[in-house]
Amino acid sequence: MRRKKKTKSEDLIDRRKSQILEAAIKVFSEKGFEGSTTKEIAKKARVSEGTIFRYFKTKKEILIGLVNMLTEKSMFKFIQEVEDGLDPSQALKNILKLHYNMITQNYQLLKTIFYEMQFHKELREAFYKEVVSNVLEVIKKRIQESGSTRDDVPPELAAQTLLGIFLGITMVQTMVEENENPLDPDKKISLMLDIIFNGIKKHD
Amino acid sequence: MRRKKKTKSEDLIDRRKSQILEAAIKVFSEKGFEGSTTKEIAKKARVSEGTIFRYFKTKKEILIGLVNMLTEKSMFKFIQEVEDGLDPSQALKNILKLHYNMITQNYQLLKTIFYEMQFHKELREAFYKEVVSNVLEVIKKRIQESGSTRDDVPPELAAQTLLGIFLGITMVQTMVEENENPLDPDKKISLMLDIIFNGIKKHD
Amino acid sequence: MRRKKKTKSEDLIDRRKSQILEAAIKVFSEKGFEGSTTKEIAKKARVSEGTIFRYFKTKKEILIGLVNMLTEKSMFKFIQEVEDGLDPSQALKNILKLHYNMITQNYQLLKTIFYEMQFHKELREAFYKEVVSNVLEVIKKRIQESGSTRDDVPPELAAQTLLGIFLGITMVQTMVEENENPLDPDKKISLMLDIIFNGIKKHD
Amino acid sequence: MRRKKKTKSEDLIDRRKSQILEAAIKVFSEKGFEGSTTKEIAKKARVSEGTIFRYFKTKKEILIGLVNMLTEKSMFKFIQEVEDGLDPSQALKNILKLHYNMITQNYQLLKTIFYEMQFHKELREAFYKEVVSNVLEVIKKRIQESGSTRDDVPPELAAQTLLGIFLGITMVQTMVEENENPLDPDKKISLMLDIIFNGIKKHD
DNA sequence: AATGAATGAGTCTTCATTCAT
DNA sequence: GATGAATGAAGACTCATTCAT
Incomplete structure (x- = not known):
């Protein structure tokens, strides 16, 4: 109450x-x-x-306040709200799509937070507790319950990989696109997801 | 001479x-x-x-000097020196392993460079010209000549994805490991590579 | 209001x-x-x-601020306030006397401003616009309306000459006086004015 | 020897x-x-x-060295070398013409010396001893021997006035010319000399 | 509670001067 | 004698933080 x-x-x-x-x-x-x-x-x-x-109290506290706001304003929460009944891989796709948009939209701020995390333990802890752990948990759960992932991949690693993939790709793409011509975002994300699920190897 | x-x-x-x-x-x-x-x-x-x-001349020039040093000291060049005769996916694995170590070792610095790139055009250009474009080119070439990647994945995207995957994963892992127990690096990289090649989907 | x-x-x-x-x-x-x-x-x-x-905003702006202050505090403006009805050469004498005092009192500062003008366009422009052009204009007008100056002397030149004479004389006197004994300022200015009006040549 | x-x-x-x-x-x-x-x-x-x-020994000594050089290189000495037999007022005109050229040509440097004199006693003394006193002496002598100047003008003051007039006029003209159109130098100097000798007052 | 003027420690950068080679 | 690399003191300017109103 x-x-x-x-x-x-x-x-x-x-x-x-x-x-x-x-x-x-x-x-x-x-x-x-x-x-x-x-x-x-x-x-x-x-x-x-x-x-x-x-x-x-300090300028730094504003930044920490921002991290708390991120979760309170449920920038990340929505991840958990994706419907349950869906085909698992489709659900994951949805999650990732949303995730992708969120990252894209808040890319600049996230970059700042990520970066400053190195120098401010409080920030690092806040971000991990409020954001990362949640995201990882959800992704992990999803992957597990989808039952469709390889058995030899520990869910933690899969989740970390997934999150990392998105963060990293977004970063690189931002960099690349400034110098080359951008791809259609929709196609891009579909391909990326496909790569993640099926790998880059040719399957016959 | x-x-x-x-x-x-x-x-x-x-x-x-x-x-x-x-x-x-x-x-x-x-x-x-x-x-x-x-x-x-x-x-x-x-x-x-x-x-x-x-x-x-300026503090900023030191940072730019660092980027040049990265290539001159061939931190990235070695990528091209991996033997040619190898099984392509193995060659790529070698490349990535080396790459992974390099990124890991210079992780903090790279993060700084990446971050400051936002604010300093010169740095952005230097880093892109000296590092990113090379890396992308090599990876792309390797992927192509391996002939073993799916036809529907444009090599550029594959390369970008690869680079991004490594950067992102490294970032996330650094964060995660501070809070949880680290995995064995060798196993980790093998798994990541496997994921990249084969995807996370179960194949029967 | x-x-x-x-x-x-x-x-x-x-x-x-x-x-x-x-x-x-x-x-x-x-x-x-x-x-x-x-x-x-x-x-x-x-x-x-x-x-x-x-x-x-900058140290330089202080100097420019000083130039503006000079006019705002009407260090130069008074020149225009000398009564109109006077015998022209007397009016001019008054003007110059005031001017002389002002220059003398702010001699050091003026020298600095004059000097730095070489290196700072803004200062040059400010000083010319705020001070020099006014002074020249007033002197020119006075000389003209006095009707008592030679017809072959263009008023511009006469005015410039006048201004220059005062500046230069002040400079030299400052230098000389440090090494020799100073003259009575009042006598000095009277003589100078006399020279300016009548020249140094003996007239019989 | x-x-x-x-x-x-x-x-x-x-x-x-x-x-x-x-x-x-x-x-x-x-x-x-x-x-x-x-x-x-x-x-x-x-x-x-x-x-x-x-x-x-120091940077300042270079500047002092410059003042000494001025006289040694007889930038000012020539003043004394103007022929003696001439009509006095013509001789003075010659002197002043040369003087004028000298000042004009070395204007920038002289300005620097003049300015820095304020802050460096050694410089001030050197300049006065080497240059000013000489110039004043010569002018004074000339004025006196010309016998053509008014009796009520003490030669010192006349000389100081003359020197000041030239310095000041040169300064002002330099300033003015940057903003307005320059006059023909020859006409200018003739007029100035005329003013100095005859004053600006109309003589009937 | 809110303001925004005031603070002063701290930053990058310059440059006269010194000194080992 | 000549060099030019190295020094470090000093300067203009910024900005988070405080505090009187």
């Missing part, structure tokens, strides 16, 4: 925090963590610099 | 540059680009701060 | 700016532009170094 | 010094004292930076 009931002032606090975090997403996405200034975040959030420090 | 013969002073310059770059690798790897100071690099390189700027 | 009414914060800004500019006058006058440090200006203005850069 | 006889090595020293000073003239003229680097002077003089400091 308590969880859901909030006093007015708590509400206000949350609103202010969100306001700041929304602004931070944009600024961090565009300029990275170090490249962003609290001044700019304040401006974009239409509050004063002082206010920011009322709600977040 | 002339190419290889260097004057004493050229040698010295190179040595100093290396000295600074080696230090920069450590510092950048540990603290990232923005988090590093030229002062600390100087200290670790056991030269004065002024000396750094004799050899690199 | 509105023009003159300033909000409190505008007032404060102006006060801070003035505070810094006053300090800058002293420091620049004493040590020149390059010889001055923002640190010293800050100290003399009793603000932190950071504050300086709140009000002036 | 000793004065004129120089050992070989003294000769060499002088040559090196000249070499450096010639370079310094160019660099200082273009970039001012603070804006110039010993590195650039060294480069232009085709010596190493270290060599510069063999011949001049």
Whole structure:
């Protein structure tokens, strides 16, 4: 109960925090963590610099707040909401498709978070606890229950591989596309999924 | 001949540059680009701060110098030196194994380079020209000449996928391993390769 | 009305700016532009170094701000306020006397501005637009309307000559006086004016 | 004797010094004292930076060396060499014409010297002793012996005025010409001289 | 609670000067 | 004597954080 009931002032606090975090997403996405200034975040959030420090003790805390927001705003949660009844490989495809979009859409921010994780233990822990472990768990479950994966692949590794594949591919593609001509996103994702499921080897 | 013969002073310059770059690798790897100071690099390189700027006009140039070093020191070149006669999938495995080690060993630095690429065009271009395009080319060639890949997978995509898979997996594993127990690297890579070739789907 | 009414914060800004500019006058006058440090200006203005850069984006802007201050504080404007009814040569004398004092009082600063103008286009333009052109215009007008100058002297040249004479004489006198004994300023200016009007040639 | 006889090595020293000073003239003229680097002077003089400091203890000494060179190279001496028999006012005109050219030609350098004099006593003294006092003396003498100047003008002041007039006019003209169209130099100097001799007042 | 002016530690970078070769 | 690599002090400028209003 308590969880859901909030006093007015708590509400206000949350609103202010969100306001700041929304602004931070944009600024961090565009300029990275170090490249962003609290001044700019304040401006974009239409509050004063002082206010920011009322709600977040330090600049770093804003970034951590962002990670928490990611899950609260269920950017990742939806992964668990894919319907259950589906053909497993199709379900996985759906998951991955959504996942792909999410990563694509929040690519800049995620990159910043991923990067800064190296330097800030709190951030690393928050991100792992809030995001990674969930994602891995879901994927793992899906793979297992689909029953269609090879027996010699431990589900953990499969899940990690899957997540890594998506992250990495997205990164590389972003890089490549700036220099070469981009492929049709839909075709691209289909092919990637096909590769993941069937491998690149020719089967006769 | 002339190419290889260097004057004493050229040698010295190179040595100093290396000295600074080696230090920069450590510092950048540990603290990232923005988090590093030229002062600390100087200290670790056991030269004065002024000396750094004799050899690199700006801090950013150090990072670019690092990218060039990566190729010059043939961290990536070896890819082309894998013997030709091998069974193609085995050759690819060898390549990837080496590649994997390289990425693992320089993971922190690569992450920094990848990340900063967003903000520095020169770096982006240098890295793409020196590293990415080469890697992609080699992988593509290998995949093609192996003749064993599916016809419906464009080699470019396959190559990109491969590169991305390795980068992404490495990232995820680094994250995961900090929180869980690491797997045996050899087994891990074998499995990953297997996945890449054969996919995760069960074949009967 | 509105023009003159300033909000409190505008007032404060102006006060801070003035505070810094006053300090800058002293420091620049004493040590020149390059010889001055923002640190010293800050100290003399009793603000932190950071504050300086709140009000002036760069050190150079302080110098430009000084030029604007010169006119805003009507150090030069008064030239136009000399009464009109006077005997023209007397009016000019008054003008020049005031001018002389102003130049003398701000000699060091003016020298710095003059000098740095070589290297900073913005400064050159600001100074020319704000000061020189005005001065020249006024002097020219006065000379013309006095009707008492020779017809073969183009007013522009006469005006330039006048301005130059004062600047140059002030410079030389400053130099000379350090080594020899100074003359009575009033006598000096009278004589100079006389020379300018009547020339150095003996007329019988 | 000793004065004129120089050992070989003294000769060499002088040559090196000249070499450096010639370079310094160019660099200082273009970039001012603070804006110039010993590195650039060294480069232009085709010596190493270290060599510069063999011949001049400090950068400032180069500037002082330049002042001495000015007189030694008789940039100002010629003033005394104007023929004696001439009509006095014509002689003065010649002097001033030469003077004018000299100032014009070395304007940039002189400006730098003038400016830096404020901050360096040694320089100020050197310049006054070597240059100013000479010039003043000559002009004064000329004015006096011409017998054609007004009795109420003390020769010192007349001389100072003259020198100041030329310096100042040159400065102003340089400034003005950048913004407006330049006058024909010959006409300009004639007019200026005329003004100096006859004043700007109309004589009937 | 909110503001935004003020702070000052910390950054990259420059350059006169020194010194080993 | 000459070199030019190395030094390190010093400078302009930035920005997270604080605090008086």
